[in-house]
Amino acid sequence: MAEVLLDDVSRVHADGTVALAGLTMQVRHGELLTLVGPSGSGKSTTLRLIAGIEPVTSGTIAIGGRVVNDLPPRERNVAMVFEGSSLYPHLTVGGNLRFGLEVGRVPKQEIDLRVEAESRVLGVARLLSRLPRTLSAGQRQRVAVGRATVRVPAVFLLDEPLTHLDAAQRDQLRVELVRFLRGLQVTSIYVTHDQAQAMAIGDRIAVLRAGRLEQIGPPRELYRRPANTFVASFLGTPGMSLVVATLRRDAEGAWIVIGGQRLGFPGVPSGPLRSYLDRQVVIGLRPEHAGDARLVPDWPPRRRLRLTAVRVEHLGPELLVALAVEAPTIEVSDSPEAPTDIAIGAESAEGGTLLARFPRHAAVRRGEPVDIAVDVTQLSYFDPVSGAALWHPA
Numbered sequence: 001m002a003e004v005l006l007d008d009v010s011r012v013h014a015d016g017t018v019a020l021a022g023l024t025m026q027v028r029h030g031e032l033l034t035l036v037g038p039s040g041s042g043k044s045t046t047l048r049l050i051a052g053i054e055p056v057t058s059g060t061i062a063i064g065g066r067v068v069n070d071l072p073p074r075e076r077n078v079a080m081v082f083e084g085s086s087l088y089p090h091l092t093v094g095g096n097l098r099f100g101l102e103v104g105r106v107p108k109q110e111i112d113l114r115v116e117a118e119s120r121v122l123g124v125a126r127l128l129s130r131l132p133r134t135l136s137a138g139q140r141q142r143v144a145v146g147r148a149t150v151r152v153p154a155v156f157l158l159d160e161p162l163t164h165l166d167a168a169q170r171d172q173l174r175v176e177l178v179r180f181l182r183g184l185q186v187t188s189i190y191v192t193h194d195q196a197q198a199m200a201i202g203d204r205i206a207v208l209r210a211g212r213l214e215q216i217g218p219p220r221e222l223y224r225r226p227a228n229t230f231v232a233s234f235l236g237t238p239g240m241s242l243v244v245a246t247l248r249r250d251a252e253g254a255w256i257v258i259g260g261q262r263l264g265f266p267g268v269p270s271g272p273l274r275s276y277l278d279r280q281v282v283i284g285l286r287p288e289h290a291g292d293a294r295l296v297p298d299w300p301p302r303r304r305l306r307l308t309a310v311r312v313e314h315l316g317p318e319l320l321v322a323l324a325v326e327a328p329t330i331e332v333s334d335s336p337e338a339p340t341d342i343a344i345g346a347e348s349a350e351g352g353t354l355l356a357r358f359p360r361h362a363a364v365r366r367g368e369p370v371d372i373a374v375d376v377t378q379l380s381y382f383d384p385v386s387g388a389a390l391w392h393p394a
Helices: 043-051 093-103 108-121 137-149 167-184 195-201 219-224 229-234 271-276
Strands: 004-012 018-027 032-036 058-063 078-081 155-159 187-191 204-209 212-217 241-250 253-258 261-264 280-285 290-292 304-314 318-324 330-332 342-344 353-359 369-374 380-382 389-391
Touching (some): 032 043, 032 167, 032 195, 043 058, 043 078, 043 187, 093 108, 093 137, 108 137, 155 167, 167 195, 195 219, 212 219, 212 229, 229 330, 271 389, 304 353
Parallel strands (some): 032 187, 078 155, 155 187
Antiparallel strands (some): 004 018, 204 212, 241 253, 290 369, 304 369, 318 353
């Protein structure tokens, strides 16, 4: 069993910079865990600590139940693929695949069998006699993956291995790589800055911010039930729109007041939301839960907003429309220790905006008003000071 356990792990550099702070995380045997977060959040540092490339300042790292803090990299039985292919330029593809096995004194006959099988699975069998400089970027990365996995490691660490590939190569190799990892049933930790890629391939996603773990769980759970405004705004392409509103209640029912307009609250605020009546709250809205009201003429007036389009992006199958709201929007800091964790205000001259998805042929133009149908049953609610989640749809 190659379970990886990080228990209260910290990494502080010599100059006092905290790269990782009290990270506790379990990666299950055979699991593919994706690590995401802004630049400098500690993603690559986490991999280097597990691999033994950097020392742990405090805490413990265990692989397969064995604490490895004091073990050198070669004794941890992990393999790592970096952002660049990092192949030995003077060795052929076959030589690169064989190198680690030869250093480990694996018998020649077994090396031949492993290299043959690995090269066939990764589609590089016909390249075995070629040097790295004669290969495309995608081919080099396939060889780098093969060089790491041919040793059959207990843990496979990937640090943005597809970054330098073009979009078509990236998508193709991602699918092949995930199929390959699942076939090996090896415990894998995959660092990426691409949230869409993380959600597509990970059994679970871990979100880091400034060296701290914000949330970990299955992709669907993090997307639908983010723990705070940071995860809500970070996950998704694009992330949730976060708008400051006020909860009100009168003889006609409960309302979500956004600037000079209001949306009908579905039912009555309950649980934590009960104490937020007549107080500010942050609402989170995914673009797919707001759209062109002209397409649903019977949509209830209580669930409509009239807003002005300030930006229209043509994405091929749909339009992504930014709409001005007469209310502050939320900008979440990458650092939880910033003086103001959540900044309330307009991030552009256009003021606060929320995003909505429209059909690709929708007649919507910049500067024109448009009626928006909002699925209020899908709104999330957050505390405006701490950013903690208060309520999510079922």
